[in-house]
Amino acid sequence: MPQLEFHDFAPQLVWLVITFVGLYLVMARMALPRIADVIEERRDRIQRDLDEAERLKEETELAIAAYEEALAKARAKAHAIAQDTRDNLNAQIEKDRQKVDSEIAKSMASAENRIQSAKTEALAHVNEVASDTASALVEKLIGLSQNKDDIKNAIKSLNK
């Protein structure tokens, strides 16, 4: 069994030490720090990019908030203007209506006055017409002319 040839042990051990120590030095001093650097750098870069993206996102959100605030303000202003206009118009309409209403009331009152005076006037003439009619009727029926004053008194007493 070649593995148990003791005189072959020494050269194998010597070269194992040489190659293993050499490899260890290359790995520990050069290769591994370099790979670690590359990986670290990449991790940093990704983190930086993520931070930047986060910052931009926050900026966007601020801009959106500002836009929405301005929009709400403009909307409120438009609403106020509309309300103002509506109120003004309503006040104007109310004033006009009151004016027209008072005019109507005034003309109605004067009309009523006129009707009232016409009515009293008419009523004042009723007795006269009645006495004339009564005297004419009496004359026709009994052929007797009556004293007008008597008739008037009679009518007056009837009216009471």
Add this chain to the structure above:
Amino acid sequence: MANQNAGDHGAGTSSMPDPMHQFEIQRWLPLEVFGIDASFTNSAAFMVLAAISLSAFLLLSTSGRSLVPGRLQSLAEITYEFVANMVRENVGTAGMKYFPFVFTLFSFVLACNMLGMIPYSFTVTSHIIVTFALAAIVFVGVTIIGFAKHGLGFLKFFVPSGVPAALLPLLVVIEVISYLTRPVSLSVRLFANMMAGHTMLKVFGGFVVMLGAWGGWAPLGFMVAFTGLEVLVAFLQAYVFAILTCIYLNDALHMHH
């Protein structure tokens, strides 16, 4: 590598090609430094190849340092994250200090296992001395970390809590033995898996040659499927080696029991 040896012994001879021949150490460049045999062997060549290809892969793929990674850089980053998560989940953030070591261990074992899957290549991790040396580094390192962090309090690690006093001596002995066998189980697991898999492939490769054009298809089909399994084992054993290292590290740092 399954058929590496087939030509030497050839079809038609009744003898099987030696399935252990692939594990032999060949001295390509005999060398002696301070009385120690430091010859450049086929094993050393594949260790160097593993270290260089790993370094080249990780350094070249990330040389662009691209923010959006290409295929190779993605692969390097996935490997990094895979081991980093393994350490983070099993040891916690305190263990990230030892992440370069765990990464080196995992990638070295994985590269050696995978290079071994190439035909005619040599599998470094199929030698117990190599896997044992790696396991011993882990074992000694973890023990030193444990004592450095907790002082003599680390010895409490061997005393399970909530046990009747009468059983305590027995349990402490068992705990100490299980702790001491860690490097053995860690190294034998990797070495035995690698050796068994490659031996199996070689044996079935021998069957293909012996049975020839008429009967060789059945073992050939088996070998294709088994090669797929071996690739999985190559990855899995590297993963198991690394994750057990993490668990041992966690024991030493936090003394969870």
